[in-house]
Amino acid sequence: MLAETVCSAVSAAGLGIAAITAYRKRFLAATRIAAYSLVPVGLVMTGVVQWVSGIVFKPSVWLGFGLLGVAWLLFMTTRAVERRSGGTRKERRAAAAAARGEAVAPQASAPSLGAGSAATGRPAAKPQGKPAASEDFSDIEAILKKHGI
Structure with missing residues (x-):
């Protein structure tokens, strides 16, 4: 009973504000305010307010x-x-599979950086004759010499 009274008062106040807004020649805003102010009365009439108040208590x-x-x-x-x-x-699944004796292929983390071919899913072949990246410092030495370091 109290919720219905409050909803009715809110709707009446909203319609009053809509009337004042329409008096000021702001008809679009007045129509929008009137639409919002009719929602509480509509909720009371459909029984939604009674249902919600029954749930809350x-x-x-x-x-x-x-x-x-x-x-x-x-x-x-x-x-x-x-x-x-x-x-x-994924790491835990790989460890569990390794514990069972199954072979699990590692996934390439960045195919665009040369870790593997995106189309085939196979790792890219390493060039023959070059040492590993951790052992090849010739390009770094050349840069340092170029800058006089």
Whole structure:
């Protein structure tokens, strides 16, 4: 009963504001305000306000929200523990497969940087005759000599 009275008062105030706005020759804004002010009365007439007030004042509904909150908290806690334990899901799957004796091919992390061919999924062939990148400092030495260092 109280909710219906409040909704009716809000609608009446909104229609009053819409009338003042229309008097000031702002008809588009007045129409929009009138539309918004009719929503609370429409909710009362359809029974939505009674339904919502029935939900708000039931203890079982609040217990349900509490259980949802506990479930969310447990879910987030397990996610945090999983992330702190180290590794990603793919890494843990690879480790589990290795423990079972299955062969798992590593994935290329950046195919655009030459880690593998994007079209075939195979690693790019290393050029023959060149030492590994960690042992080849000739280009760095050339840059340092160029700058006089």
